[in-house]
Each structure stands twice: as C-alpha cells, then as structure tokens.
Amino acid sequence: MIKVLHLNTWYGKGGAANSTRELNKLLNQNGNISSKVVVGFNNSDESLLKLNRNYERYLNAAITKYTGYDSIWYPFSKSKSLEKLIDKYDVIHLHNIHGYYFQLKYLELLKDKPVVWTIRDFWPITGGCAFFNDCNKWVTGCGKCPYLNAYPATKIDRTAFHFEQKQRYINQLKNVEFVTISDWAKSVVRKSMIGHKNITTIYNGLDVDAYKIHYVKDQGSKTKLLFIASKLSSPRKGLLVFLKSLQEIKNKSHYELFFIGEKMPKDLKDTYLRDFDFKELGYVSNTDKLSKIYSECNLFVNLSTAETFGRTNIEAMLSGTHVLTYDIPIMKEILQDKGIYVQEKSSKEIAKAIESFHIDQHEKKLKYTSQALREHALTFSQQKMVKAYERIYSKLLNNSGGK
The missing domain is CATH 3.40.50.2000 (Glycogen Phosphorylase B;)
Structure with missing residues (x-):
C-alpha cells in the first residue's frame, strides 16, 4: 500500500x-x-x-x-x-x-x-x-x-x-x-x-458521467450565452471584454445571458446589460445543477487569457455545449477543432462570432452536434x-x- x-x-x-x-x-x-x-x-x-x-x-x-x-x-x-x-x-x-x-x-x-x-x-x-x-x-x-x-x-x-x-x-x-x-x-x-x-x-x-446532455438545444428562440468566473473581477477572466462585445451585437433581443460566479457591480449591469435579459446564478458547486445549466445554454463564452488547462471548457462540452474562446495555444490544445476561436480581446470579433453562431444554430448549420462535442470531452x-x-x-x- x-x-x-x-x-x-x-x-x-x-x-x-x-x-x-x-x-x-x-x-x-x-x-x-x-x-x-x-x-x-x-x-x-x-x-x-x-x-x-x-x-x-x-x-x-x-x-x-x-x-x-x-x-x-x-x-x-x-x-x-x-x-x-x-x-x-x-x-x-x-x-x-x-x-x-x-x-x-x-x-x-x-x-x-x-x-x-x-x-x-x-x-x-x-x-x-x-x-x-x-x-x-x-x-x-x-x-x-x-x-x-x-x-x-x-x-x-x-x-x-x-x-x-x-x-x-x-x-x-x-x-x-x-x-x-x-x-x-x-x-x-x-x-x-x-x-x-x-x-x-x-x-x-473529470467525472465524465456526472456531466450529461440534459436538454435538446432550443434552436428556434433566443440563443443562451453562459459566462463563468468564480472571481468575475479578475481581469484575466475577461468579463469586461465580454460586456463590451455585447454592445457590438445588433439584435440584442435574440440573446439571453447567464452568469455563474460572484455578483457583478450594479454600475456594470446598468452600463452594459440594460438591453439584455440576464440572470446571475451565483456560485454553483453542485455538479448536476452545473451540468444542467451548461446543457440549457447554447454557447459557453470563455474569454480567459491565462489557463493551464481550462476545465470549464470540458465541462461544457460534456454537457453538449459549444465553446467560444480565444485563439491561443492552451485553448486549441484542449478543444482542438471543436472550439469556436476569436482573436484575443477583440470585442468586434467576439460579437461577430456570437452573431454567426446564432444564425448557424437557427439554420441548423452548426459543424458539430452536442454528441460530437461530448465524445471529444470524454477523452479527459x-x-x-x-x-x-x-x-x-x-x-x-x-x-x-x-x-
């Protein structure tokens, strides 16, 4: 022993x-x-x-x-x-x-x-x-x-x-x-x-059996975007970049936003989110609940500039959810061709990628199914x-x- x-x-x-x-x-x-x-x-x-x-x-x-x-x-x-x-x-x-x-x-x-x-x-x-x-x-x-x-x-x-x-x-x-x-x-x-x-x-x-595809993605209504950071105030997690990119989106009524982690300051919400439907879910420690949130959302937006692995990306894909992230080495190593990549800290490019995803999803033109995303994540x-x-x-x- x-x-x-x-x-x-x-x-x-x-x-x-x-x-x-x-x-x-x-x-x-x-x-x-x-x-x-x-x-x-x-x-x-x-x-x-x-x-x-x-x-x-x-x-x-x-x-x-x-x-x-x-x-x-x-x-x-x-x-x-x-x-x-x-x-x-x-x-x-x-x-x-x-x-x-x-x-x-x-x-x-x-x-x-x-x-x-x-x-x-x-x-x-x-x-x-x-x-x-x-x-x-x-x-x-x-x-x-x-x-x-x-x-x-x-x-x-x-x-x-x-x-x-x-x-x-x-x-x-x-x-x-x-x-x-x-x-x-x-x-x-x-x-x-x-x-x-x-x-x-x-x-x-990861405990791959703890994360499941709980829901069939709703492709006909609003696109649900998820952002996660235990400390939303951490600059490397990219909250401010995400909020600024949202301002570049033309049809804001097409989207619903979900945030996991600490609460945002009121001034940020008043400045950047007044035209969006959004929910702050706080900290989520229960894996089953977290997987259901991933699965309910259409796109996980991970704008972290510094990770050594990126666990949340795998959690999202195990739950059948696409990941939008930066075109940087660590993200490409883990996600490979299953990720949606954008130029680092480019609000306009992030907004454009979100809008393209919304259109492709509505027209059922997404490259990978939820099951294909999960199959990739099962290797971890x-x-x-x-x-x-x-x-x-x-x-x-x-x-x-x-x-």
Whole structure:
C-alpha cells in the first residue's frame, strides 16, 4: 500500500481544489493507495488535516501585501507538525502551495522524500505571480515587477529575491517529478528555472458521467450565452471584454445571458446589460445543477487569457455545449477543432462570432452536434489521470529504493 499525502490551499473550492479533491477520492478507491489531503485552511470539512488556523490566512496575506515576503516568513511556524506528518507518508504530492499557508523553507523537509508537484498555475516558476500575463522576466530572473497587483498582490517588490529563494529550495528536492496539466504548460515550464527537471503532462480528469446532455438545444428562440468566473473581477477572466462585445451585437433581443460566479457591480449591469435579459446564478458547486445549466445554454463564452488547462471548457462540452474562446495555444490544445476561436480581446470579433453562431444554430448549420462535442470531452477521463499518477508514484518510490 502506497501512502500519499497531498498539500493544497483549499479543498473543493476552485479548480485546483476540486481537482485535488477528486484525485484524492479516486486514489482511495484504487485499493493500492492510501491518500490523504492536508489543506492550508479548512473550509468546513472536518475529515481534512489542516495546517493553519483560518485567521492566519488574513495575517499572512497582510504580511505578503505590506512586506513583500510571500511564503518567506509567517509568524507561526508549522515545521515540526508538518515534519511529523510527512514522516508517515511514502509520497508527498504538492498542488498549490501558495495561498498564505506554506513557507518555502518547508520544502527542506521534503528533500529526501519522493515528491510529485502538479503545477496548476505558474507561481512555482515566477518571483511572485501565479499568471505572468505578457511578462517574461521569469525566464531569467524577476525584479522590477510590472504586475505587483497580481495575485498574490504586494506593495513592495521582492520578486528578484523570491525568484532566487524558490530556485534555492526547489533545487534541494532530490527525487521530484513535476506534472503539468497541458503540453502548453509543459512547454512554458521547460523555459523556466526548473526546466531541466523531470516534467510530465497529465491532463485533468473529470467525472465524465456526472456531466450529461440534459436538454435538446432550443434552436428556434433566443440563443443562451453562459459566462463563468468564480472571481468575475479578475481581469484575466475577461468579463469586461465580454460586456463590451455585447454592445457590438445588433439584435440584442435574440440573446439571453447567464452568469455563474460572484455578483457583478450594479454600475456594470446598468452600463452594459440594460438591453439584455440576464440572470446571475451565483456560485454553483453542485455538479448536476452545473451540468444542467451548461446543457440549457447554447454557447459557453470563455474569454480567459491565462489557463493551464481550462476545465470549464470540458465541462461544457460534456454537457453538449459549444465553446467560444480565444485563439491561443492552451485553448486549441484542449478543444482542438471543436472550439469556436476569436482573436484575443477583440470585442468586434467576439460579437461577430456570437452573431454567426446564432444564425448557424437557427439554420441548423452548426459543424458539430452536442454528441460530437461530448465524445471529444470524454477523452479527459479520471481513469486515465489516476493511472498516470500511479505510475509516477511507483517510479519515484523505485528511485528511492522504497516500496
């Protein structure tokens, strides 16, 4: 029996947290692996191991914001408790270790352990940010950061120091395999300070049976557009671009809009949505309910400029819904020829693509059926993902002379 310990900021809250939760559950069903998750902070699941008290998150976030020492120094050390915990497990599986709970020096505790590190964003290779936008300083070393307000935000630029510290501690890991969740992300990481390490691509696996084509698409009435972002205010999710593109649409009465995630400010709704029928559905955590929303809508509009996988695209297609997104490498890798692609941040082109979709759907000229979209998405199964991780666990244990 291989004992695996996962570390992530949260459990079941956000993309990385959901993927960690699902992987943990599947590994425990395997029979050959005993899997446990330790989280930075507890979001009400008492079965989880918790590294920090919830109030420490706010304290540590304030330290990051006002001193710039993100993950370098926090007032309450967890080294002793973490060391005792780590000793009980054969393999340590890191997911997101940023999020104001994990100090880089804790990696010293793992230097002789088999370590899998799934890179779910680019925080491990930069001097600070999780997504680097159009900046390439992370290739050679950060400093004079143009995006200090990007998560994890800070007022003091210590990105050059952070870059050196990450390199120092990560290079102490003797038996580590980095996992990216797309080939595009792997190509990015290859250019970074850890590019010489072992790096494998394992696509996120979804519970494909949990998403279904619940409804036959209504092609004769309004076209229903769906936009999703847990933080609609995040610039990289593209809400403002979407809202501006809606203004370019001539016959606004032909469309109904659905938004999942945090509520929009009233001024945005008053400015951009006054001529549309729209519904804000809030956060949706129930998979069956989410799949029904996808399935009811005709087109999922995903205008994210920075993803390492794009889970929502697969969820939409499993539910039989077309995806409109940017013509960028990560989206084309995952969606292939099943996506509807537009030029990045072009409001006019987005509007034109939406209008063309409305016409093609009404005239039954869409290239792919709902079932064809689902067939493509079925290739991202949890079974493939779990088997790939099992092989890596076994390889690392063999490297260390373990089980």
